Amino acid sequence: MKKLLKYLLILALVPTLFLSSCKKDDSVVVGGDNSFEILTTYLVDNDMDLPDVLTGWIVAAPAAADVATFIDTYDILDIRSAADYANGHIEGAVNSTLGNILVDAQNTTKPLLVVCYTGQTAAHAVVALRLSGYLTAKVLKWGMSGWNSTLSGKWEANSGDVNGAAAIGNVSWTTDPIAGIQSFEYPALIVTSTTGPAILEERVESMISGGFKGVSATDVLTNPTNYFINNFWAQADVDHYGHIVGAHRINPLSIENGEIANIDPDATVVTYCWTGQTSSMVTAYLNVLGYNALSLKFGANSMIYPNLEVHKFVTPTTDLPLSTD
CATH class of the missing domain: 3.40.250.10 (Rhodanese-like domain)
Structure with a gap:
């Protein structure tokens, strides 16, 4: 009798399990565990x-x-x-x-x-x-x-x-040694495609449809521990100017040489550079790869402009022509 009840219970559960599985598959289609690879x-x-x-x-x-x-x-x-x-x-x-x-x-x-x-x-x-x-x-x-x-x-x-000195005198800017490098798992890509070109196309479209991904220097300096911060400078520049508290320095950052494994896929990744332009390139690329990445807007120009010796924005002294056609 116990065996019969057990058998009937299994039969009753099968439709529920099947429907739950179908519902999950309908909402998210995963290209496979090796999509990132x-x-x-x-x-x-x-x-x-x-x-x-x-x-x-x-x-x-x-x-x-x-x-x-x-x-x-x-x-x-x-x-x-x-x-x-x-x-x-x-x-x-x-x-x-x-x-x-x-x-x-x-x-x-x-x-x-x-x-x-x-x-x-x-x-x-x-x-x-x-x-x-x-x-x-x-x-x-x-x-x-x-x-x-x-x-x-x-x-x-x-x-x-005046407007580019957010880090000067700020407790979140330091000359202490920069954070060490760690290794992490790769992010899980949620995609419908299974081939390299198709996955790339899907991820690029996701990146541009998501809009520009940026964060202000003030937000990062106020709560640096909320982010995985990457200082995209040369080591000599870090030694010369200092860095945001807790920042790492992962540069170069490549797939082929393995540095991509030094980025935390479970964190909000903030990259900063001199102007916010290079870090925007890096951020866009990381988002294509499946990371949750932000670019620190205006870079060091917004944080330590008075101290910078290079890479400073200067208002043009010669105005180039504009068209309204």
Whole structure:
């Protein structure tokens, strides 16, 4: 009798287990436990490791005499708001958005130049482009802030001796030795695809649809323990300037050489550099790989500007032309 009851109980549970399993599978489709390995192998094999993506990715505004040649060199995608684009943009630039950057790139024939307000959101876009076949896409350094002084407001508000000193005298800035390197498991990718190219396409689309991922220096300095912080400088610069309390220094950061295993997949990863432009590139790439990553906006320019000897934003003294066509 006990055996019969046990058998009937099992039969009663089977439909419930089956329906629960189906419900779970319908809500999340996982490409497989090896999706991260498939993606990263594909990236390395096709010269899209992070150091490759960070090669020749940025260009400064030209001298006034070279503007015409500069403009003729690129197809320019301006991802500022439609209103700001209409008020003045680089001649020939096409208004786009981070989310639509890959769609608008299909209509181009020249090397791509992406323009935003500060160079930071454009860096996210350039990672998406470089991982999608546009291998020579570049960021306009400093964004439109570096093109014309009338558009420099965002940089001026977040750098300089007054607005760029968040870390000076702050207890969260230190000259103590930087945190040691650890090894972690890789993030679990939730994807529907199973091949390298398809997983990459899916992850890039996820990154750009998620928008720019940034955090202010004030937020990080107030609660540095809330983040896994990576100082993306050379060791000599860390020794010279100091760093945020608890920061690591993982640079270079590559898949092929294994440094990617030094990033904590369970933490909110904050990368900082000099200007927020390189860290935006790194952040976009990490988000493609499945990390929860943020870029520290405006970088060291927002924290220790008065102490910096290089890599400082300076408002242009020569205004390059703007078009309203």
